[in-house]
Amino acid sequence: MKWLPFELHTHTPHSDGTHTLLEMCIKARELGLSGIALTDHNTTSGMIDAAAATEETGISIIPGLEWTTFYGHMLTLGVPYSEWRDLGPSDIHKGIERVHEQGGIVGIAHPFSLGSPICTGCHWEYVVKDWNDIDYMEVWHETLPPMRNHNAPAFEQWTSLLNQGYRISATAGRDWHRSSEEDDLPAYTYLGLENEDSMPSTESVVDAISSGRICVSMGPRLELQIERGVNRYGIGDRVEVETKG
Ligand SMILES: [Zn+2]
Ligand SMILES: [Zn+2]
Structure with a gap:
């Protein structure tokens, strides 16, 4: 198992970001990140620059999308494209099914951000009928996440x-739109990847998040190991509990 730091929520000029994918990857490398997920608003066109940016910087780029709607922002990861434009406030599960069918995952972005009139659609209002369908939630949003009021209710x-x-896995998402020298400190999302030899693949990132091999931190990675009898368990493992009848 190899644990690597990622940034899972980013934007480029293909939506409303101001740094190019290459500029962001250069900055990501300076920050010690191993990979990013590109999650532009309602477009995946930025992926056209991904192979070149990875080749130049060594940063893995996972394809994603931020469905940016009147009823909330939903992050999708690991699929080239998924349709969201026909979703109403009560049928988010129809959209989620399309992502899961293609082997991807979904996460609720900044669920408690202020909504209209400050930021239309930024507050999560979709009806979730089955929380088993939600793979992750962005419990830490923006830089310096423990200091942001809207993160406490998400947590x-x-x-x-x-x-x-x-x-449901918890992620940190910087919602990275621009790179500057004066940026506040971001948090890191560490992922436990099973394939230790190669560049982190989309499949291994999706698997780590959906299996719960994940931790968020403003600094070092959390290490946790539980010993129970002869068994050892780490982050993401299931510990069976015997119930006495
Ligand atoms: Zn958003
Ligand atoms: Zn965003």
Whole structure:
């Protein structure tokens, strides 16, 4: 298992970012990141520059999209494209199914950001009928995430869902639009990747997030190991509990 830091929420001029994909990857390398997910608003056209940016910087680029709608922002990862334009406030699951069918995953972006009139659609309002369909939630949004008011309720909701038995991964998403020297500190999303030899692939990133081999940090990576009898468990593993009848 190899643990590598990623940034999972980014934009370029293909939507409303101001840095090119190559400029962002150069900055990502300076920050010590191994990869990014490109999640432009409602377009995947930025992926046209991905191979060249990876070749020049060594940064892995995972294809994604941020469905930017009136009822919330949903991140998709690992699929070249998924249709969202026909989704109404009560049928998000129809869109999620299209992503899952293609082997991708979905995550709710900044669920408690202010909505209209500050930022139309930024607050999550879709009806989630089955939380098993949600693969991850962006519990940390923007730089310096522990200091942002809208992240506390996101963390609380995620914790509450875990306590109800749902397995949903928590991510940090910088929502990276521009690179400058004065940027505040971002958080890192560390992913536990199974293929240790090669460049992180889209499949290995999707697998790490959907399996819960993930941790977010403002600095070092969290290490956690549980020993129970002869068994050892790490982040993402399932620990079976015997219930006494
Ligand atoms: Zn957004
Ligand atoms: Zn965004």
